[in-house]
Amino acid sequence: MPELPDVEVFKRYLDATSLHQRIRGVDVSARRMLQGVSSRELVAALTGHELAETRRHGKHLFVRITRDGWLRLHFGMTGALAYYKREDATLSHTRLRLDFANGYHLAFIDVRMFGAIGLVDDVDAFLASQHLGPDALDLDEAGFRDALAGHRGGIKATLMNQHVIAGLGNIYTDEVLFAAHVDPRAATECLDDATLRDLHRATHDVLERAIDAHVELIRFPRSFLLPHRGADEICPRCGRPLRRARIAGRTTYYCPRDQPRSC
DNA sequence: CTAGATGTTAAGGT
DNA sequence: CACCTTAACATCTA
Numbered sequence: 610m611p612e613l614p615d616v617e618v619f620k621r622y623l624d625a626t627s628l629h630q631r632i633r634g635v636d637v638s639a640r641r642m643l644q645g646v647s648s649r650e651l652v653a654a655l656t657g658h659e660l661a662e663t664r665r666h667g668k669h670l671f672v673r674i675t676r677d678g679w680l681r682l683h684f685g686m687t688g689a690l691a692y693y694k695r696e697d698a699t700l701s702h703t704r705l706r707l708d709f710a711n712g713y714h715l716a717f718i719d720v721r722m723f724g725a726i727g728l729v730d731d732v733d734a735f736l737a738s739q740h741l742g743p744d745a746l747d748l749d750e751a752g753f754r755d756a757l758a759g760h761r762g763g764i765k766a767t768l769m770n771q772h773v774i775a776g777l778g779n780i781y782t783d784e785v786l787f788a789a790h791v792d793p794r795a796a797t798e799c800l801d802d803a804t805l806r807d808l809h810r811a812t813h814d815v816l817e818r819a820i821d822a823h824v825e826l827i828r829f830p831r832s833f834l835l836p837h838r839g840a841d842e843i844c845p846r847c848g849r850p851l852r853r854a855r856i857a858g859r860t861t862y863y864c865p866r867d868q869p870r871s872c
Numbered sequence: 873c874t875a876g877a878t879g880t881t882a883a884g885g886t
Numbered sequence: 887c888a889c890c891t892t893a894a895c896a897t898c899t900a
Contacts, residue, residue, distance in 0.1 A: 725880095
């Protein structure tokens with residue numbers, strides 16, 4: 610479920626496993642996922658070089674290749690990384706595999722292939738060209754308020770809009786709204802300063818706690834909404850049934866009693 | 873067999 | 887123009 614916390618965990622995983630090793634071979638097995646780069650160019654850019662550092666912005670992960678260029682990974686709905694030693698092969702749904710000189714492999718796995726693989730010269734230029742908003746964890750309270758200012762849609766749609774703030778998806782937007790007691794159907798423009806302040810605080814708290822929990826459901830705080838997504842679940846705060854609705858085009862869980870803040 | 877699933881984007885409607 | 891919903895992408899699972 611790659612939203613900001615998941616991608617941050619992938620970043621740390623890659624940092625801990627795959628930096629500073631010579632790339633001996635590259636296998637591109639999903640040409641359709643390549644964006645703005647040919648299979649041949651990607652292989653040439655990686656082969657014989659090393660991964661040197663990583664950057665994350667929202668749901669995008671960038672990996673610098675010595676001496677120049679950055680590999681860009683977007684994880685779509687089902688993307689993930691796997692670092693492993695077994696020679697025998699290819700984990701199913703591997704779309705890009707790097708073979709390191711030490712015998713290990715780094716695989717980018719993506720069942721549904723909604724993710725993307727690219728090569729960029731300049732990360733900041735890429736972010737600007739995509740009109741991506743600031744990373745959700747980089748915003749202070751004033752920046753958060755400024756980012757949301759002027760958006761007339763519903764708060765759920767605004768928070769999920771990557772051009773406004775980068776990193777929140779369906780799951781964590783629900784979690785942030787739940788933490789701040791805000792009705793997901795509320796209009797963004799009518800939220801008062803106190804509510805915006807609490808939404809900002811909730812965004813940081815939720816994302817940081819999710820990263821700390823390593824995005825493993827079992828380790829999430831019991832007070833979170835996430836473990837309770839599903840039919841017939843109850844609000845972990847008030848014990849009443851959660852409501853499931855379609856808001857901003859996505860399945861939304863919220864507590865009608867505990868998330869009253871609106872206009 | 874069908875419906876729905878974490879993301880993004882284009883297209884069409886109000 | 888601003889906003890909303892739907893469909894599409896590819897595949898798996900309940």
